Amino acid sequence: MTTVPIIQTQALTKRYGKGAPPALDNLTLAVNQGEIFGYLGPNGAGKSTTIRILMDLIRSTSGSATVFGLDAQAAALDIRQRVGFMPGDMSLWSGYTGRELVSYFSKLRGGDYSARVRDLSNRLDLDLSKRVREYSTGNKRKLGLVLALMHEPELLILDEPTSGLDPLVQQTFNELMREQRAAGRTVFLSSHVLSEVQAICDRVAILRGGQLKAVETVEKLTHTDFRWVTVTFNAPVSPSLVAGVSGVDDATVNGNALRVRLSGDFDPLLRAASASYIVNIHVAEPTLEEIFLAYYDNSADRKPQPALNHNHAH
Amino acid sequence: MNGVIFSETLRRGWRSALYWAIGIAVYAVYVLMIFGSDDATRAQMADLMATKLPGFMGAMFGIPDDVNFLMSNEGFLSFGYFTYISLLLSVWAVLAGLNITANDEESGVMNMLLAQPVPRWRVVAERLAAQLVLLAGILAGGVAGIMVATQLNPTVDIALGTAIAGNIGLWQVVGVVLAATTVLAALFKRRGTAAAVAGGFVAASFLLNTLGAAAGSSVGDALRNVSVFYHFDSADVLQNGLALGSVSVLVVAFLALSFGAVKLFERRDIGG
Numbered sequence: 001m002t003t004v005p006i007i008q009t010q011a012l013t014k015r016y017g018k019g020a021p022p023a024l025d026n027l028t029l030a031v032n033q034g035e036i037f038g039y040l041g042p043n044g045a046g047k048s049t050t051i052r053i054l055m056d057l058i059r060s061t062s063g064s065a066t067v068f069g070l071d072a073q074a075a076a077l078d079i080r081q082r083v084g085f086m087p088g089d090m091s092l093w094s095g096y097t098g099r100e101l102v103s104y105f106s107k108l109r110g111g112d113y114s115a116r117v118r119d120l121s122n123r124l125d126l127d128l129s130k131r132v133r134e135y136s137t138g139n140k141r142k143l144g145l146v147l148a149l150m151h152e153p154e155l156l157i158l159d160e161p162t163s164g165l166d167p168l169v170q171q172t173f174n175e176l177m178r179e180q181r182a183a184g185r186t187v188f189l190s191s192h193v194l195s196e197v198q199a200i201c202d203r204v205a206i207l208r209g210g211q212l213k214a215v216e217t218v219e220k221l222t223h224t225d226f227r228w229v230t231v232t233f234n235a236p237v238s239p240s241l242v243a244g245v246s247g248v249d250d251a252t253v254n255g256n257a258l259r260v261r262l263s264g265d266f267d268p269l270l271r272a273a274s275a276s277y278i279v280n281i282h283v284a285e286p287t288l289e290e291i292f293l294a295y296y297d298n299s300a301d302r303k304p305q306p307a308l309n310h311n312h313a314h
Numbered sequence: 315m316n317g318v319i320f321s322e323t324l325r326r327g328w329r330s331a332l333y334w335a336i337g338i339a340v341y342a343v344y345v346l347m348i349f350g351s352d353d354a355t356r357a358q359m360a361d362l363m364a365t366k367l368p369g370f371m372g373a374m375f376g377i378p379d380d381v382n383f384l385m386s387n388e389g390f391l392s393f394g395y396f397t398y399i400s401l402l403l404s405v406w407a408v409l410a411g412l413n414i415t416a417n418d419e420e421s422g423v424m425n426m427l428l429a430q431p432v433p434r435w436r437v438v439a440e441r442l443a444a445q446l447v448l449l450a451g452i453l454a455g456g457v458a459g460i461m462v463a464t465q466l467n468p469t470v471d472i473a474l475g476t477a478i479a480g481n482i483g484l485w486q487v488v489g490v491v492l493a494a495t496t497v498l499a500a501l502f503k504r505r506g507t508a509a510a511v512a513g514g515f516v517a518a519s520f521l522l523n524t525l526g527a528a529a530g531s532s533v534g535d536a537l538r539n540v541s542v543f544y545h546f547d548s549a550d551v552l553q554n555g556l557a558l559g560s561v562s563v564l565v566v567a568f569l570a571l572s573f574g575a576v577k578l579f580e581r582r583d584i585g586g
């Protein structure tokens with residue numbers, strides 16, 4: 001294990017244009033070898049901006065960024081040789097087949113990765129003989145994963161890799177990331193939904209408005225985890241129905257629907273609620289902001305807020 | 315790996331270049347077939363073009379006012395073929411120039427390409443080089459067309475060397491338009507802006523050259539210098555061969571624009 005962080009930024013700042021507000025504001029962050037690091041934040045937080053600076057697609061306004069201890073701009077070529085990257089939008093030439101792209105990018109890397117490509121495309125159930133224009137968004141992401149992983153890079157930088165993946169593929173994705181970590185490699189991935197990446201991340205950073213708000217282990221953050229549960233009954237109910245129930249806070253009623261903030265297990269809530277006839281139960285993950293507030297300020301306003309990110313589960 | 319982008323650009327581009335080559339060859343044959351077979355017909359055509367059109371219009375379309383020259387093989391080839399093809403291939407050059415960086419940046423594919431261990435300058439340089447090769451292939455179609463026409467129409471007599479010299483001049487002019495479009499794309503980032511300005515550059519160059527000639531003043535001559543077309547006088551090339559001065563101007567312009575494109579593209583943020 002090296003002591004040099006795999007990714008290190010110091011007071012990294014980016015303004016798109018003179019006088020524009022910073023899209024990234026004094027970011028100081030270190031990612032260590034062998035960890036899966038989740039880079040979280042709502043849309044517009046500056047995640048892609050950070051990643052694009054690390055990949056030398058854009059240049060910072062001030063501050064520094066290093067990858068493998070090398071300057072992100074000066075050593076961009078060395079870094080790209082050792083990094084697997086998947087951009088957020090995943091655009092590729094529509095006339096190419098998956099196989100043609102793999103072949104082109106392999107040549108650019110100067111290697112033959114066909115065995116690894118076969119393995120990856122099998123596991124992701126991706127048909128490489130199709131043209132990019134025939135791929136669904138999910139399949140384009142799979143192809144992006146194959147292209148990012150084929151050369152077995154020391155570091156993966158993935159911009160929102162899990163958005164648009166169906167649950168089965170998400171499982172494979174998680175496996176692939178864990179294998180990466182088991183091999184001592186590093187993963188830096190962004191997401192705007194904690195629940196999508198909390199199963200695999202060791203640590204996460206929370207970014208908002210270009211500013212780093214928290215860096216925590218996932219255990220600590222998920223410890224403060226809670227959900228918004230809306231129970232719909234067949235008749236109007238009173239909040240007193242769940243008064244004093246363990247783990248239940250902030251009960252509000254809207255007609256037949258009772259909405260509570262639930263931390264911990266479901267059982268106490270369900271037992272109390274089953275006194276009335278239950279029509280539906282709807283569970284919403286808290287937004288990153290809510291998790292963050294809960295983690296840092298337990299006395300913070302817990303009133304339901306307009307959600308920054310929706311992630312509904314029934 | 316060096317040369318991979320170059321060969322990939324050729325691989326993806328040869329088919330379209332072949333269509334252009336065939337189109338231009340067919341046009342060359344067609345134009346030279348209608349060239350009058352006897353002096354009387356030629357004189358009639360030349361007279362019509364040189365005298366019946368207002369001077370301004372004649373100049374617009376690159377028609378020299380020297381009737382005797384128009385009657386010659388080289389004269390006819392110059393205005394009937396090179397003037398039009400240089401405009402047509404300028405359209406090709408703008409489209410090809412957008413293919414260097416603008417299209418991939420607009421679509422976001424540049425993010426993927428530059429995630430590979432390829433320096434930015436190599437993307438520009440190898441793609442430009444490949445487009446120059448494809449352009450040479452297209453112009454080879456033109457040379458072939460001219461040569462076929464000399465076989466089909468016995469009154470047309472143009473030496474292979476003359477046809478090649480003319481097309482080398484054309485290759486340079488179109489190459490400069492290609493490099494100019496590339497530098498504009500590197501400068502403006504947005505494809506639409508680059509395309510519009512490049513189109514304006516071609517149109518202005520064409521007008522400056524022909525109107526400058528029509529004006530015939532020293533101001534007109536000075537203006538023409540700025541036009542890329544001014545530096546390819548096909549009539550002169552066909553009669554006297556390539557002129558070192560014009561060749562140098564165009565080569566220097568191409569290299570300077572390409573270098574500028576690389577530098578601008580290396581320094582700025584990638585869009586998308």
Ligand SMILES: Nc1ncnc2c1ncn2[C@@H]1O[C@H](COP(=O)(O)OP(=O)(O)O)[C@@H](O)[C@H]1O
Nearest residue numbers: 016023041042043044045046047048049050586
């Ligand atoms: N090319 C750009 N030009 C101007 N502003 C930009 C550009 N890219 C991103 N931004 C702005 O920078 C901020 C951060 O964006 P981004 O890094 O894409 O956020 P995220 O990836 O977290 O959604 C946003 O306010 C966005 O509008």
Ligand SMILES: [Mg+2]
Nearest residue numbers: 047048049088
């Ligand atoms: Mg983003």
